[in-house]
Amino acid sequence: MFHGKIRAMHLNLALAQINTKLGDVQFNLEKHLDFIRQAKAQKADLILFPELSLTGYYLQDLAVTVAHRPLENDPIFKPLFEASKDIDLVVGFVDEDYRHRFYIASAYLSGGHLLHVHHKLYLPTYALFDEADSSRAAIPCALSIHVLAASACSSVKISGMPRRPTFSGWMAPICCCSRPLHRVAA
Numbered sequence: 001m002f003h004g005k006i007r008a009m010h011l012n013l014a015l016a017q018i019n020t021k022l023g024d025v026q027f028n029l030e031k032h033l034d035f036i037r038q039a040k041a042q043k044a045d046l047i048l049f050p051e052l053s054l055t056g057y058y059l060q061d062l063a064v065t066v067a068h069r070p071l072e073n074d075p076i077f078k079p080l081f082e083a084s085k086d087i088d089l090v091v092g093f094v095d096e097d098y099r100h101r102f103y104i105a106s107a108y109l110s111g112g113h114l115l116h117v118h119h120k121l122y123l124p125t126y127a128l129f130d131e132a133d134s135s136r137a138a139i140p141c142a143l144s145i146h147v148l149a150a151s152a153c154s155s156v157k158i159s160g161m162p163r164r165p166t167f168s169g170w171m172a173p174i175c176c177c178s179r180p181l182h183r184v185a186a
Contacts, residue, residue, distance in 0.1 A: 014039035014047040022056035025066050029054060029076055032091060036083045046088040051120070052104060053092040067096035070107040070114050077107075084109035095119065 016035040021027045032049060039047040052059070054076065055066040068076045070093070080089060088110040095105035095117060103119040 012043055012045045014042065014044035016047055016049045016053070018049065018053060020053060020056040022058065023062040023066055024056070025054050025068070025076055028056070029079065033079060033083060036087060036089065040087050044087060046090070048090045049092055051092040051106065052094070055092075055094050059094065063094050063102050067094040067102055069096065070105075070109075070117055077109075080107075080109055081112050081114075085112045 014035075016032070016039070018028075018031050018035060020031070032053065035049070036047055051057070054068070055062075059066065068074050070077050072078060072081050076093075080091060083089065088108070090106055090108050092104070092106050095103045095107075097103070105120065106118045107114060108116040108118075
């Protein structure tokens with residue numbers, strides 16, 4: 001916990017703005033691994049992927065088929081855990097809990113371990129995802145490099161999360177956002 005003056009912090013951050021293929025988690029994983037290789041070559045400490053980066057954004061009824069658990073034996077997360085031994089990762093995915101509820105989520109991986117999963121609290125649509133439990137605020141996670149807070153998209157602007165980290169000793173918030181564009185030429 002940091003008290004008094006905030007210590008100087010140096011973080012080489014890589015932002016991965018990727019064009020996902022809707023519902024094709026294996027294709028999107030390969031893109032993640034390619035971006036991770038590039039970020040490592042550029043000496044990044046952390047690479048941040050957008051919300052739902054492993055699945056694509058407008059999933060609707062595909063969410064059930066693309067959900068994964070961030071576990072070391074999960075076929076999608078296994079190579080991400082391996083990659084996180086060299087660089088910290090924040091990836092977006094659909095999380096399915098033990099009660100088979102689905103969440104838009106971000107996972108923080110570092111040193112080959114899962115440090116934190118954040119479930120998005122406020123959704124653009126409440127049709128499929130069951131996440132409106134506002135009692136589950138962003139939790140600070142002690143990273144291998146710095147102390148950060150993880151959140152997702154509208155959870156930040158609605159919950160007041162940008163102010164909340166300073167009250168808990170966090171040094172910097174991480175927010176994974178994604179806003180799909182329609183009728184935009186590539």
